[in-house]
Amino acid sequence: MSVTGFIGRALLASIFIRSGLNHLQDPDPIVRAAKGAEIPEPELAVKVNSAVMLGAGAMLALGVAPRLASTALAVSLVPTTVIGHPFWDKQGQERHHQQTHFMKNLALFGALLALGSRK
Template sequence: MPEPERLTQINGGVMAASGALMALGIMPRTSALALLASMVPTTVVGHPFWQLEGAERQGQMLHFSKNVAMMGGLLLVVADRGK
C-alpha cells in the first residue's frame, strides 16, 4: 500500500480533476461518481468525531455532516438520467 502522503496526493488529484470535469459539464455522472468515491474515505478518516469530545467533537461532526451532505448531492448527479 502506498504511503499516506502519496495517497493524499492521488486523492487531491482525483478531486481536482473530477471537480473540473464536472464544472465543465464533461462526463458529469462519471465525475460525480469519482468525487463520491474519493470523499467517502476522506470523510471517515479526516473527520472522526466519534473519537473526540467537547468542542473538537462538534467541529469534526460539523465537517463530517457537511461532507455527507455533499455526497448526497453527488448521488443526485450520479442518478440523473437527463430528460
C-alpha cells in the same frame, strides 16, 4: 442543461477543486491524518485523492462526463470523511466541529449521488 443546473454543478464542484488544490499545495496535515489512519503509502494516497478532487471537480464544473466525475468524487469523499473527521474520537467543541464537517460531507455525498443518478 439549464442555467440553474450549470450554476449548481459549478458550485458543488468548487469545494472539491479548492480542496484538491489546497491539499496538493500543503499536503502535510492530510498526510499526517492518513498516517494516523494507517493508510499505506500516505503521501501517494493524498496526492492521488487530491488529483481526483481537482480533476473530477473540474470535469463536473465544466459538464464533462458529469456522471463519471460525480461518481469519482463520491468515492473519494468516503475515506476523506472517515479519516478527516472522526468526531467519535473527540470531545466537547472539537467533537462538534468534526461532526459538523462529517455531516457536511455526507450532504455533499448525497448531492453527488443525486447528480450521478440523473439521466
